[in-house]
Amino acid sequence: MNTSLYSFFLLTLFSSTMITLSSNHWLLAWIGLELNTLAMIPLIASPHHPRATEATTKYFMVQTTASAVILLAGAITAWQTGQWGLSQPGSATKTLLISALLLKLGIAPAHFWYPEILQGTTMTTALIISTWQKMAPLALLYMTLDTLPTNLLLMLGLTSIIVGSWVGLNQTQLRKLMAYSSIGHMGWLLMALAMNPKLATLTFIIYLLMTTTMFIMLINTMTKTTMDMGTIWPHSPTQASLIMLTLLSLGGLPPLTGFSPKWLIIKDLTLNHLAPLATLTALMSLPALYFYVRLAYFTTLTTPPITQSTTFLWRLKHTTNLMLTPITMLTMFMTPLTATLYLTT
Template identity: 45%
Template sequence: MSEYVFAVLFSTLGAGIVTVFASSHWLIAWIGLEVTTLAILPLMAKDYTARTVEAATKYYLAQSIGAAMIVFAALSNAWISGQWTINELSHPLPSILMILALSLKLGLVPLHGWVPEVLQGLKLHTGMILATFQKLAPFALLVQMQHLHPQLLAGLGFLSILWAGLAGHNQAQLRKILAYSSISHMGWMTVILAYSTPLAYFAFIMYLLMTFTLFQMFNLSTATSINMLTNAWSRSTMVLGLVPFILLTLAGLPPLSGFMPKLCATEELTKQGLIFLVTCALLVTLLSFYYYLRLTYAITMAAFPNAYPGCTFWRFLEKNKIVPLSLAMSASISFAPITPILLSLLNS
């Protein structure tokens, strides 16, 4: 795919996201979601292999079902109340159906089945777009519906955290582990979204930064499985040395940046009197902490079975690929001290 075609598709993807952000009408929001879906499909199938085409087909079917549910919920609301405005979705039946449709697009449990299968069939740079920027539009719509059914949102979020922690244990493919990591983080965002919008924004920003960095790092090392990570140091010794910190940041280990969203979410949920919910969520998060430790062990303490006899790869890497990645890694690791400043900006 040429750079011009990629620029057009990526610009179309951004235009669809902006359309959803600016819309207050369900029909316009649905058009924006469809534009983002149609823009990312050529990016997913651009290599034109059996696995990428299969992943693009599964993604198209899942998103089509979600779009049909959105249209049906909007039509039902218009039939009942005569309103097409997003904020006027007040009837229980259309509102619950709309939340489930957006949960399908975000990949929340129990509507998550397409996420690991689709990410497994994609290249890492395309999977990064799917796991980060493609979630902006449905999450923006979900934010506007947070006041309708907070218990439903909290339940979907907790199930996502629980299932991601359990299902990620027996995975050996990095893309599936990243898929379950995405489901777990979206679960945390959904749980806190029902009670504090600024904290949900903060968690989403941190998720975008950390996930973007990790995808790009695995793309640099050309690793697709845990066994291949044992030889990742030969690609870039200096940059790969920071990958364990990124993994522990995603796990939420203090004092790294990923710990701050969970700390703020725990404090807010405790203030709301949901001590049992936040305790269960924290205990379940320890399950997902296990496969982050597996990846950290593979990079730092495991050795590749066969030594590579040639020159190390890092001598031939271009600096223009490493410098932006190093900046993103440093920001995602050391973001914790400016958390109060960011939260004050989001609250204002």
Template identity: 40%
Template structure:
């Protein structure tokens, strides 16, 4: 699946970026809802850029899930402030469910792995990074008054479900989708401490790690973990950088991905020990399928496609970016 650039793509990308900034700077729920609707309508043409049947199917799934989330968001936000609200105590919970649905977070994650497995790597990059920015900001900044027990349940559920379901996958896009769900558990854990900026910091570090990784996969057109074995004899440096990014995503020290997890553990140490154990177990399961990808990459391929050479040697900028994001950010965070 290739991603085709055109003037229409530039227009939709600019509209998508503008709508997200509008949502982040909105002052009322109606304007926020309108901005997120504009963002939805801007991203769907990007999903369908290759015009493949599976991408059309993925765009329909994405639209249905996001439309349901938008409807719940608008209804619950209006009913929360209406004097004629029915069951006003349920409206904040419905609002949180709507944001979780738009974010692709458990238990409203049913659409996210399916969409990720059917779209291009460029679309996966946008869906896993920029498209999560506005819903995550709403979740951590505007719904912090939610029940702490509910937030703890959502954080633990994301961590465990992302780890358990990810171990049973062979498609790289699906693995990365469940990996994203697992990382959402760590982001939600900061809500227990009323630290929304820490959630956004974790999200920023996560995006800095997946963007070069997804760009590697896009250039080499990889879909399964077994295809990564083609890199072994062609470019050991690319193999090293991909392994470093995956290990950093797993959160092993002293790489960048370890720092936000260490901060979460330190902050939660005196607050909620069971949640820390659940988050660490989920992270260990994530480490299992990351190592599985690395092991498959190190196994020599019997059917070597030498046409990949020109793509591998055409990625020095991605190697530099991966080095900076996976190792260079750690000293900055420590300072």
């Protein structure tokens, strides 16, 4: 894609998200979501491959359906209450609103489109879908949180964690695996949202850091499958080590950053007399930890036979990503700042 066009679509993507984030009106929020979808479609279709075209069609159908349901919910609310305010959805529109936002976020049980679309596009576009595209629907979820049933959010969160953990076990394609990882993390986010919105903000920030770090390193090393992970070491020993630590952080292994939100969410569930749910949540996240550890094993401990021509390949690569160093440090070593971040978010 032409650089100018690419920049234009990215600017539209940013602007449309800002419209939704700053709006307190159903119609403005809907306009922001629609502009967001229209800007995302050319980015998904840019590889000009049949699989990319299929992913674009699926993304368009899913997102427009969800946006139409949100507009319908807003119209019903305006008809019932006489106002278009986001913070006061009508009683009849809560189910419509939750269904539409679940579909937009790719949270189970409305997650089936998400792995397929990530698999059909490039790693860079998959990064945008997995991070930036979550912001606008989550903002609407935050704004309407007071009227949403807590028990429903907790059950949806647990469902998402189960789906993300168990279905991710079978994946060999890294984009699909990252999609199920995102589904599982969104489940943790829903649980945090039901308990404590401040904790949900911290959880989302840490999710953004970990997912962005992982995708950038996958883009740099050009790995697409689990078998490719074993070939990273000859090309970049440093990035192979960083990928291993990032995967363990995604799995929530202490003392890495990914442990902090899970620890705080389980603590809040226990304090709210939901110890059985906290225990079940922790147990259901173990399969996800298994596939992260398995990937880390492929990356650092399972390497193909190294010949003389591949031994020093890492010396030939001089391109560096300036963004990678700070976000990698935050992905791994932010746990000591947990208390400060928890109290200030």
